[in-house]
Amino acid sequence: xxxxxxxxxxxxxxxxxxQLGDRIAELVGRGPEVGEGFxxxxxxxxxxxxxxxxxxxxxxxxxxxxxxxxDLPDAAAVEVALVDLIAAQMPVHPDPLAESPLTVLxxxxxxxGKTTSVGKIAAEAAGAGRxxxxxxxxxxxxxxxxxLRVWADRASVPIVERERGADPASVVxxxxxxxxxxxxxxxxxxxxxxxxxxxxxxxxxxxxxxVARAQSVFPVKSLLVIDATTGQNGIAQARAFHDALExxxxxxTKLDGTARxxxxxxxxxxxxxxxxxxxxxxxxEDLRPFDATEFARALILGR
Numbered sequence: 346x347x348x349x350x351x352x353x354x355x356x357x358x359x360x361x362x363x364q365l366g367d368r369i370a371e372l373v374g375r376g377p378e379v380g381e382g383f384x385x386x387x388x389x390x391x392x393x394x395x396x397x398x399x400x401x402x403x404x405x406x407x408x409x410x411x412x413x414x415x416d417l418p419d420a421a422a423v424e425v426a427l428v429d430l431i432a433a434q435m436p437v438h439p440d441p442l443a444e445s446p447l448t449v450l451x452x453x454x455x456x457x458g459k460t461t462s463v464g465k466i467a468a469e470a471a472g473a474g475r476x477x478x479x480x481x482x483x484x485x486x487x488x489x490x491x492x493l494r495v496w497a498d499r500a501s502v503p504i505v506e507r508e509r510g511a512d513p514a515s516v517v518x519x520x521x522x523x524x525x526x527x528x529x530x531x532x533x534x535x536x537x538x539x540x541x542x543x544x545x546x547x548x549x550x551x552x553x554x555x556v557a558r559a560q561s562v563f564p565v566k567s568l569l570v571i572d573a574t575t576g577q578n579g580i581a582q583a584r585a586f587h588d589a590l591e592x593x594x595x596x597x598t599k600l601d602g603t604a605r606x607x608x609x610x611x612x613x614x615x616x617x618x619x620x621x622x623x624x625x626x627x628x629x630e631d632l633r634p635f636d637a638t639e640f641a642r643a644l645i646l647g648r
Contacts, residue, residue, distance in 0.1 A: 350630065350633050351639070351643065353625050353630070353631060354600075354623075354633075354639070354640070355643045355648060356625070357606075357625030358600060358606045358625075358643050358644050358647075359647070360604040361394050361604050361605060361607060361644060362643075362644055362646075362647055364390075364604050365390060365391075365394055365644070365645065366420075366645075368390040368393075369387070369420050369423055369424060369427075384405055384409050387408070388401050388402060388405040391405065391607065394604070394605055394607035395576045395577060395603075395605035395606075395607045395611060396431075396607035396608075396611050397577070397580075397607075397610065397611035397614065397615055399614065399615065400434050400610050400611060400614045400615075404427070404431060404434060407433075408423070408426055408427065408430055411426055428638070428641045428642050428644075428645050428646060429641075431610060431637075431641040431644065431645065432638040432640075434614050435613035435614065435620075435637040435640075436617070438618075438619030439619075440619075440621060441568070441593050441594050441619065441621055442466065442566075442622075445475065445530045445531065446529075446530040446531065446562075446563040446564075447530070447531055447532070447563050447564055448524075448532040448534070448557055448561040448563045448565045448566070449531075449532065449533050449565075449568060450517075450534050450553065450554060450557055450565065450566070450567045450568070450590075451463050451533065451534065451535050451568055451570060451596075452536050452567060452568070452569050452570070452586055452590065453538060453569050453571065453582070453586070454582060455538030456538065456572065457538070457570045457571055457572040457598060457599075458570060458572065458596075458598035458599060458624060459535060459536075459538060460483065460493050460496075460535050461492070461627075462596050462598065462632060463479065463493060463496070463533050463535045464492070464495070464496025464499070464500070465496070465629050465631075465632045466533060466622070467479055467497065467500045467502055467533050468496065468499060468500035469629070470531050470533075471500045471501060475530055476527060476528060476530050476531065477500065477502040477529060477531045478502060478503050478504070478505065478523055478524045478527060478529045478531075478532055479496075479502060479503070479504045479505070479520075479532075479533050479534075479535070480504075480505050480506075480516055480517055480520030480521075480532065480533070480534040481494070481504055481506040481535055482514075482517055482520070482534050482536050483513070483535050483536055483537040483538070484507060484508075484509055484510055484511045484513055484516060484537065485510070485537045486537070486538075487509055489535065489537075490506050493506075493535055494506070503527065505519050505523050507519070513536060513537060514552050514553050514555075514556040516534075517534055517553055517556050517557050517560070520532060521560045522560075525562065530563075532561065532563065534553075534557065536550060536553055547586075548589075550589065550590065551589055554590055566593040566594065567590045567591070567593055568592070568593060568594045568621055569582070569587075569592050569594075569595050569596070570596045570598060571583060571595055571596070571598070571612070572598055572599050573597050573599050573602070573603050573605070573606065573608050574599050574602045574603040574605075576608055579608060579612065580608075580611060580612065580615055580616070583595065583616050587616065587618070593618070593619075594619045594620070594621035595612055595616070595618050595620050596621055596622045596623075596624070596632075597612065597620055597622070597623045597635075598623075598624035599624060600624065600625050601625040601626055606644055607644070609623065609640060613637070620635040622634060622635060623635050623640070
């Protein structure tokens with residue numbers, strides 16, 4: 346029997362959880378009469394997991410207040426309380442990908458898993474009965490076009506592609522024309538990876554978005570794909586893309602490759618954007634909708 350999503354999520358977050366668990370146990374081991382040093386140590390532990398200074402401070406302060414009202418006798422009680430407080434830090438948003446009909450632009454720097462995310466979401470949506478078309482607007486990398494073609498074949502959905510070096514905006518234009526002809530209710534567009542600090546490339550991406558909004562008869566959403574292993578640099582990426590495009594959400598990949606899984610908390614709180622999907626592996630089943638409580642339990646308790 347293949348492992349469930351919760352098992353895979355828990356396994357993906359194991360490195361972060363072990364780091365947090367060891368530190369929490371060490372701190373709680375000081376005894377019931379903890380002083381300010383305990384709380385300082387807890388805050389540092391949360392920051393080390395890449396939750397960000399603001400969320401770490403808020404969670405620590407809330408837990409400190411709760412410990413004064415209630416009896417938290419051991420590490421297990423502290424961990425259970427932490428689950429509630431971490432989940433509460435992340436605002437609940439409706440899933441943008443659940444809307445229908447919809448056009449989605451996937452953006453981000455190279456190597457984040459953007460093209461793979463497009464393919465996985467296409468396969469999942471097609472399997473659920475949606476009429477999907479994919480646009481391959483990353484015209485700079487032949488490998489990206491070929492990779493997306495494999496995913497399109499696997500999902501049995503049409504793909505619109507042009508020769509290498511073609512104008513990405515023209516690919517979007519053509520993709521939306523095909524979507525209208527096919528009566529599609531979900532259009533997924535893969536865009537070229539670009540550095541967030543390159544003004545010219547970001548302007549080109551903004552042009553792609555303008556064309557999509559002008560030509561699509563559906564609402565257009567822009568989702569940023571972030572590699573969790575980049576840690577706080579992912580926040581800087583997101584801010585730059587958000588300034589250029591007014592993002593609608595985040596896809597956080599490769600959580601299984603980092604001991605800093607708390608970056609999800611930092612992203613959700615600092616950017617005020619929904620985390621739409623999280624990924625903990627390469628298979629189709631390893632990219633799933635984000636649930637704050639589910640994530641917090643896997644992060645702290647492993648279940």
